[in-house]
Structure formats: C-alpha cells, structure tokens
Amino acid sequence: MNNRAISMTLLYVLAGLTLFGTLPALAQAQKPVVVIDPAHGGEDTGCIGIDKVVEKDITLAMAKRLKQELNSSGTCRVVLTREGDETLSVEQRKKIITDFKPAAVVSIHANAGFGKTATGFELYYPGLGAKPSDRAKGKTEASEIKTLNDTVKLAHLIRKSLDALYPKQGRGLREADVVLLEGLKVPAVVVEIGFLTTPQDKKKVSDEKTRGSIARAMAQAVEAYFR
Numbered sequence: 210m211n212n213r214a215i216s217m218t219l220l221y222v223l224a225g226l227t228l229f230g231t232l233p234a235l236a237q238a239q240k241p242v243v244v245i246d247p248a249h250g251g252e253d254t255g256c257i258g259i260d261k262v263v264e265k266d267i268t269l270a271m272a273k274r275l276k277q278e279l280n281s282s283g284t285c286r287v288v289l290t291r292e293g294d295e296t297l298s299v300e301q302r303k304k305i306i307t308d309f310k311p312a313a314v315v316s317i318h319a320n321a322g323f324g325k326t327a328t329g330f331e332l333y334y335p336g337l338g339a340k341p342s343d344r345a346k347g348k349t350e351a352s353e354i355k356t357l358n359d360t361v362k363l364a365h366l367i368r369k370s371l372d373a374l375y376p377k378q379g380r381g382l383r384e385a386d387v388v389l390l391e392g393l394k395v396p397a398v399v400v401e402i403g404f405l406t407t408p409q410d411k412k413k414v415s416d417e418k419t420r421g422s423i424a425r426a427m428a429q430a431v432e433a434y435f436r
C-alpha cells in the first residue's frame with residue numbers, strides 16, 4: 210500500500226472505531242479513576258445528628274452529588290464504594306479501592322459532638338506512618354514519599370476550595386491514622402463535611418442546594434489536582 214492508501218485505511222478504521230463507540234470507551238478507560246467512599250452504610254449508621262439525621266445517608270448523598278459534578282466535567286472516571294445503603298467492611302472497601310487502581314481516593318464523613326457550636330469541615334490524610342512496621346524500621350520508599358506529596362497536594366486543594374466557600378469555617382488539615390487507607394499507596398483524603406449535631410452545619414449538608422455547592426467545591430479541587 211502507498212502512503213495515501215495507508216492513510217485512507219487508517220481513516221476507515223478510525224471511523225469504524227468511533228462509530229461503534231470504541232474510541233469514547235477507550236478515552237473513558239484512560240481517564241484517571243477517582244474512588245469516592247461514602248463512609249458507613251447499612252447496619253453502620255455512623256453518627257446521628259439533629260432530627261435523627263444519620264451520617265451514612267448524608268455521606269451517600271454527598272458522594273453521589275460529587276460524582277455527578279465530576280462526571281459533568283469529564284476529567285476523571287468516578288467510582289463509589291457503595292451506591293446504596295449497604296453494610297461494607299473495611300476490607301470490602303479496601304478491595305474495591307484496590308481493584309479500581311484509582312489515582313485518588315476521597316472518603317466522606319460527617320462529624321458529631323463537641324457541643325452545639327462545633328462547626329466547619331475538617332480534613333485529614335494518612336501520613337508516612339500508614340504502615341507502622343515500616344515506620345519502626347525507618348524504611349521509606351520513594352514511591353511512598355510521592356504518594357504522601359500527592360496526598361498533601363489533594364488535601365490542600367480541597368481545603369482551599371472549601372475555605373473559599375465557607376471562609377474561616379475550616380477546622381484544618383492534619384495527618385492521622387486512617388484504618389481504611391492503611392497500606393493502600395494511593396493519594397487519599399478524608400473529608401468531614403460538617404457537624405450533624407450543629408444546626409447550621411446539619412442544614413448545609415442536608416439541603417440540596419448547599420450540598421451541591423460543597424460537592425462542586427470539592428469537584429473543582431479534584432479537577433485542579435489532575436491539571
């Protein structure tokens with residue numbers, strides 16, 4: 210075949226692929242995967258707030274909204290650890306996360322307690338101490354440092370985005386042991402989206418409109434992370 214014939218053949222192949230939806234599917238498969246984990250679920254209600262609002266429902270509603278926001282921008286492929294009111298063990302959640310080989314994980318919780326005035330969002334992430342055995346040995350691989358750097362980057366972006374939405378209401382960003390994220394080797398952040406036991410926070414995370422704004426702020430941070 211001469212060059213022209215080769216180009217024409219390629220063109221037909223490409224047209225065929227596009228026609229049968231293979232290209233969009235390929236493009237979708239190449240996008241980074243983000244796993245959103247709506248914490249708790251099923252028998253595990255999580256904390257209970259004002260008007261008996263339960264954490265597991267709030268985290269699921271927020272996760273679904275975040276998925277919707279991320280899907281509309283098309284930056285990444287989004288997977289939820291649960292789509293309904295299911296009981297999932299830490300091991301099951303870990304398996305879902307590992308199976309999808311995500312580029313990032315966002316686990317969503319809601320807070321309770323600390324009196325009726327406690328308010329605001331809170332972020333934490335696993336540090337290098339994710340594997341206590343290695344910490345004891347003083348062994349840190351370069352890949353672990355990269356994961357930690359990426360984790361901190363993601364956490365800062367989410368914090369900045371939520372700070373812009375609700376100035377001076379952030380409770381900060383800290384390193385903490387997170388059982389779910391132990392040993393996963395993936396940039397991962399836990400977001401406590403507010404206090405279910407504080408009227409203003411409970412209203413914010415229950416109301417469709419404000420929940421949408423919080424989800425959008427988090428989605429913008431995730432998109433910025435991949436840019």
Ligand SMILES: [Zn+2]
Nearest residue numbers: 248255318319
């Ligand atoms: Zn929780």
